[in-house]
Amino acid sequence: MPNAAVVYNPTKLKRDALDEVLELARKKAGWSETRWYETEKGSPGTEQARQAVEDGCDVVIAVGGDGTVRAVAEGLAGSDVPLALVPRGTGNLLAKNLKLPIYDLPAAVQIALEGPNRDIDLGFVDWKRPEGEEERKAFVVIAGMGLDAQIMSSTDEELKKKVGVLAYVKAGMTALLKDRRMLIQYRVDDDSPKQAKVHTILVGNVGTIGHNVTLMPDASVDDGQLDIVAAQPSGPFGWFRLAWRVLVDNTLLRKVKPRKWRDRDDNAKELSYRQAKEVTLVLREPEEIQLDGDPFGKIRAVRVSVEPNGLGVKMPMGWAPGPKHAA
Numbered sequence: 001m002p003n004a005a006v007v008y009n010p011t012k013l014k015r016d017a018l019d020e021v022l023e024l025a026r027k028k029a030g031w032s033e034t035r036w037y038e039t040e041k042g043s044p045g046t047e048q049a050r051q052a053v054e055d056g057c058d059v060v061i062a063v064g065g066d067g068t069v070r071a072v073a074e075g076l077a078g079s080d081v082p083l084a085l086v087p088r089g090t091g092n093l094l095a096k097n098l099k100l101p102i103y104d105l106p107a108a109v110q111i112a113l114e115g116p117n118r119d120i121d122l123g124f125v126d127w128k129r130p131e132g133e134e135e136r137k138a139f140v141v142i143a144g145m146g147l148d149a150q151i152m153s154s155t156d157e158e159l160k161k162k163v164g165v166l167a168y169v170k171a172g173m174t175a176l177l178k179d180r181r182m183l184i185q186y187r188v189d190d191d192s193p194k195q196a197k198v199h200t201i202l203v204g205n206v207g208t209i210g211h212n213v214t215l216m217p218d219a220s221v222d223d224g225q226l227d228i229v230a231a232q233p234s235g236p237f238g239w240f241r242l243a244w245r246v247l248v249d250n251t252l253l254r255k256v257k258p259r260k261w262r263d264r265d266d267n268a269k270e271l272s273y274r275q276a277k278e279v280t281l282v283l284r285e286p287e288e289i290q291l292d293g294d295p296f297g298k299i300r301a302v303r304v305s306v307e308p309n310g311l312g313v314k315m316p317m318g319w320a321p322g323p324k325h326a327a
């Protein structure tokens with residue numbers, strides 16, 4: 001009989017609430033006893049997911065926000081055990097990009113036990129800390145440096161509990177006022193290395209960053225490619241033009257705007273886009289990095305790469321591969 005493992009963040013959902021729904025569903029589906037693994041502040045899900053794989057589970061259900069999902073996905077890398085989501089965070093970005101149900105326990109549980117598998121790309125970062133320490137981490141949504149990572153690292157967690165995403169607005173305004181740019185050396189795939197001065201550089205696996213804002217209009221979760229965006233607004237209207245590009249062009253007009261117009265716009269100077277399998281960045285000064293919305297401190301250099309189809313995710317019943325499902 002198959003069995004499910006649950007890796008859950010107890011600050012996001014009480015075990016009893018999920019257990020009640022899961023017990024009914026697993027008995028009905030003929031699954032054996034569920035194994036439970038609780039995350040901890042200093043151990044947000046990677047070790048638990050690895051343990052669950054070692055214990056022989058058939059699916060790992062991650063319960064929590066994007067941080068928990070990222071950590072569990074990292075623990076599943078290299079295994080063929082799929083991930084199922086019970087989204088319980090602020091952003092829930094992977095779930096939203098894959099159009100999975102949010103805050104619907106029975107639907108999430110049914111998907112976990114009976115839903116079809118979809119293979120999606122898994123992003124990896126190999127970074128070097130300012131002190132020289134090297135580390136490898138996975139991400140499923142976005143890796144970012146510069147302004148957005150400063151926002152993540154300075155967002156007030158207490159305020160986030162009270163006002164949700166508005167806490168990011170406060171941190172964002174503070175970071176914007178500092179108007180700091182990073183001097184980077186970068187190399188995209190086999191191109192020759194180049195230099196640039198940018199406010200933010202984002203490397204994404206999915207294109208929508210919550211509230212239906214599409215940052216990377218061509219990003220697809222299973223195209224085997226990373227989408228790179230560099231933001232370098234300048235002049236008094238630079239940030240305004242950038243916001244217009246993201247909020248109006250990418251998000252609202254994308255569906256109606258002819259492709260050739262978008263091609264012409266795609267490398268306007270506020271926002272440059274590239275698709276690649278790998279990008280290496282060397283920073284003049286150590287910079288903050290964020291993965292899927294969680295801050296990971298300062299790094300000196302990073303190689304971002306993608307493992308195509310590196311992660312299986314449980315999808316809603318009736319899902320089948322096809323262009324209209326591209327995220």
Ligand SMILES: Nc1ncnc2c1ncn2[C@@H]1O[C@H](COP(=O)(O)OP(=O)(O)OP(=O)(O)O)[C@@H](O)[C@H]1O
Pocket residue numbers: 009010011012039040041042043044063064065066067068069088089090091092093292293294
């Ligand atoms: N048992 C625990 N007690 C306290 N904190 C925990 C525990 N388990 C995990 N955490 C912390 O929870 C954070 C991960 O939270 P999670 O991603 O589930 O929600 P979130 O941060 O609200 O989501 P989002 O990223 O969407 O805002 C990690 O920083 C981790 O250290």
